[in-house]
Amino acid sequence: MGEAILAGLIRRGVEPETLLVSDLSHERLECLKNKLGVKTTVDNKDVVRHGEVIILAVKPQNIMDALKTFASVLTPDKLLISIAAGISTSFIEEVVPLGCKVIRVMPNTPALINAGTTVLAGGKFVTQEDLAVAEEIFKAVGSVTILPEKMLNAVTGLSGSGPAYVYVVIEALADGGVLAGLPRDVALKLAVETVQGAARMVQETRLHPGQLKDMVTSPGGTAITGLAQMEKAGLRGIIMETVLAATSRSQELLKK
Known part of the structure; x- marks a missing residue:
């Protein structure tokens, strides 16, 4: 995710030599330096x-160790942005010097292809100007939404973890096509393009998904027959419970 953000900033015109990256891995730093032209260091x-x-x-499990390496030199004029899932701004504020500005961010992996969905929430000392700075940074890798921090665990359960759920759906659609007699490569191509097209229909028509679903389902037809099977299997409830389970896990990360 760090590399995706760096690459997005550079695409937006930020000069690579103004970006400094630290990492425990010398090999990783060398890779980023050669690939993106950024400056590197092993010292946070x-x-x-x-x-x-x-x-x-x-x-999340590494955040305390990371904070301890640089908290002593962090000052309130700096803006600290964390993408660690489940870790609240108040938790970070307890570790860093008083008055430091902390923004919690939940991006997702499509940021790698500039199609990310990112949600921001500001901590106690963050201003609207600080949020605007963070918003501009993450617009480099996709869309940005600003929400109250109390919603960030739910965001993690939905959009943060959501790409994994969609990959399973795409794989299942392709497997269904293979089961019905399609070659594997054709089934996967059709599954990917169908999900892409359906998502664009929701986004561009601004119609409720239920309305779009009804437009596809003719009486006694194939789509409604397939939907009946989905309802029988409880797919709708399974997906809802999946989001809730991931949300609960995000809440547990801070306790740990």
């Missing part, structure tokens, strides 16, 4: 001293 403190905006792109 260098990044914090250098940058006006610091993006903390680590896993």
Whole structure:
């Protein structure tokens, strides 16, 4: 995700040499340096001293260790952005010096192809100007929404984890096509294009998905027969419970 953000910023015109990246892996740093032209360091403190905006792109289980490496040099004039799932701004504010500005962000992996969905929430000391800065950064990798932080765990369960659910749906559609007699490559192509097209229909027509569904289902037809099977299997409830389970897991990450 860190690389996706870097690449997006560079595509938007940010000069690579103004970006400083730290990582525990020397190999990873060398790869980013050669691929993107960014500056690199193995010391997190260098990044914090250098940058006006610091993006903390680590896993939730690593966030405390990462914060401890640079908290002593973080100052309230810096903007700290965290993409760690489930970790609240108040948790980070307890570790960093008083008055530091913290923004919690939930992006998703389609940011890698500039099609991400990102949600931002500001901490106690964040201003509207700070949120605007973060919004511009993440617009480099897709769309951005600003919400109250209390909604961020649900966002994690839906859009943060959502690409994984959609991949399973695409795979299942393709498997169904193979079961019905289609070659594997054809079935996968049709499944991908069908999901893409259906999503665009919702986005561009602005009609409710239920209305679009009704437009496809003629009386006694194939679509309504397939939908009846989905309802019988409880697919709608399964997907809803999946989002709830992921949301609960996001809440648990902070407790751990």
